Amino acid sequence: MPCTAVVGAFWGDEGKGKIVSYLALKDKIDICVRTGSVNAAHTVWINGNRYALHMVPSAFVYDKCRLLIGAGANVHVAKFLEEVEVTNVKDRIGVDYQASIIEEKHAIQDKTSAHLRGIGTTGWGVGPAIEERVRRTAKLAKDIPELQPYLADVPLEVNEAIDSGKNVLLEGTQGFLLSLYYGTYPYVTGRDTSASAICSEAGVGPTKVDEVLIVFKSFITRVGAGPLPGEIPREEAIKRGWFEVAAGTGRERRAAPFNFELAKRSVMVNGATKAALTKLDVLYPECKGVKSYDELPSEAKRFIEDIENKLKIPVVLIGTGPGVFDMIDRRE
Ligand code: IMP
Ligand code: MG
16 A cells, blocks of 8 residues: 555544554555644654654654655644654654744734634644635745755655655544534634545645545544534543543543444545544453454454444554554454
């Protein structure tokens, strides 16, 4: 599978960071392009260390992987430089010349605008930064002195890599139901988050993508305002072990059971060809650390079969713990 787009199925925080970091190491990914912006935090656990990355692609864990940030992305310069340092990827990360820049003033606009506060944005300023880009007054990566060493022609690098049969991952951020077009408007983020948009932000045409891997979590969470079908009370979420705190903002996440109707629509609009399912061990604690499908309890197997039958999609990766290698890989 030379080019795969990884997309979140619901409202983000499905565990895309874990899936991308696993694939990077397991499949020896040559290039990983991150899309979106600093509002998303992707959590990666490796060798007992936890990273919550806002800018650097989650594939950084594989030290031969070239890391790129696409032209459609919005770069937070200080956060980018900080994470490049922390992950030690200075020599192998690039930012597209035309990626736009998110500035402090955008965060202030985000936090002080009443309607954005009502939506419960992350406060990073992504909406205002995109507004500015649409107005054609935004700064681009090529205008920023600190980014000069990192500037790259991302579409050229990625398409050449695809054409020569290299392994490419396009790392989507947030989730499909936060899409400006297909999500629960106005309770959405400032951009389309679907698989097509991921490809567009990275500069990869639809004919060049071989797989769309949709990432489901075994239950659903949402931060910020807006509808969440089947939402359970906070106390119940704590009891079930579904209570989470956002990696990026520290906000409490709302929780609901897996929803097949929403999942079906997400598979459809994303054109998903394969699925990953994370946190199965949270739903069924006996699954913790299990590495083969056969060892799963029958209840857990039934849940997976249900997903495959109802959504007509193979569940190829199953997360059974937070570590990169807490994974059942059914692709072989
Ligand atoms: P914004 O993207 O900061 O403008 O926030 C808009 C909505 O998207 C809010 O409900 C946020 O909580 C949500 N959101 C933005 N980024 C993420 C993410 O990475 N994970 C989960 N929710 C997010
Ligand atoms: Mg997150």
